[in-house]
Amino acid sequence: MTSPQFPPGQRPVYQQLSALVQQHFSTHQQPRSGDARLFRKALVIISLYCASYAALLLVPEPLNLLGWLAHGIATALLGFNVMHDGAHESFSRTGRLNRLAALSFNLIGSNRFYWAQKHNRNHHTFTNVDDVDEDIDALGLFRMSPHQPRYWFHRFQHWYVWLLYPLTSLFWFFVLDYKAWFSRTIGKRPFSKIPTLADQAEFWFSKVLYLLIYLIVPLQFLRGTEVLTGFLLMHAALGFLFAVVFQLAHVVDKAEFPQPTANGAMADEWAVHQLRTTVDFATNSRFLTWALGGLNFQAEHHLFPRVSHVHYPQLHQLLQQPLQQLGYPLRSYPTLWAALAGHYRHLRALGRPDDTTLVKAGLAG
Secondary structure, eight states: OOOOBOOOSOOHHHHHHHHHHHHHHHHHTOOSSOOHHHHHHHHHHHHHHHHHHHHHHHSOTTTHHHHHHHHHHHHHHHIIIIIHHHHTTOSOSSHHHHHHHHHHHHHTTSOHHHHIIIIIIIITTSTTOTTTOGGGOOTTSSOOSTTSOOOGGGGGHHHHHHHHGGGHHHHIIIIIHHHHHHHTEETTEEOSSOOOHHHHHHHHHHHHHHHIIIIIHHHTTSOHHHHHHHHHHHHHHHHHHHHHHHHHHHSSTTOOOOBOOTTOBOSSOHHHHHHHHOOEEOTTOHHHHHHTTTTTOHHHHHHOTTSOGGGHHHHHHHHHHHHHHHTOOOOEESSHHHHHHHHHHHHHHHHSTTOOGGGGSOBOO
């Protein structure tokens, strides 16, 4: 495939927004990375993660199933709040601490190197672009983009998607990770670099460690059926939270799906592309902002991924008026339920035989 490319030269929208953000941090003498608020939250979440793991081993059966469920939720919180900032090098001003935070992804099932290729490089650059952004590729099971083929069963996808989302992390950790690792591609885009021997050792060590922590060690305390039931329950909670939170930012009826021309040219500069494809939700909810690691402020995150999520509410207020004046207002749903409804409507529309969503798809050619 022809690699997509954004227009060369000046990036006026991004440059104007970047200048505003730089001035904001200089004026308030704040680091762009995490601060005491993030470190306190990280300690709380790590404590929940460790306590729930101990509970799934030590609480008598079958009450320990609540420990497995709680651990799935705590794992999602760890991913949203610690791993995600670490992977974007925004958790701390210290590189080693960022790397340690990013390595938590290896602990909870996946791989830091793979995430950097899939998320940082592909998703954050070519958001909602078919064959590049793997987040909208469900191998035909769901139709997330209007440019993807429609099959007869997609007519029901707005119903069955909720039953399959709990399988997301199982499929991710046990299929997609290995598929990408052996093919050296994400979507149809090759890795930006070949994994070193250290990267390969880290990948395989992490996979073995994961099986040790979540299957072998529990089998020393619990019956096999209890371990399997608990493991699946944990992944159901983790997978559902991962899937829903990331889908609400891009696979909704307020987002667009711009595609390159035949020669790979994208229509807009990168920042405008992010604003067309990314949607905020529930930005007034302090609880969701805390729990989701600011992932309800997705536009701010996509524009400034190396700024810690603890600053996103401030950036939201800072950027609203300038973006309105530029003609690219922040797209947002007022509540979580409104965002869920937007996701439902989008899937329902794309599954219908009379689908007309190509009108809003933002075709560049």
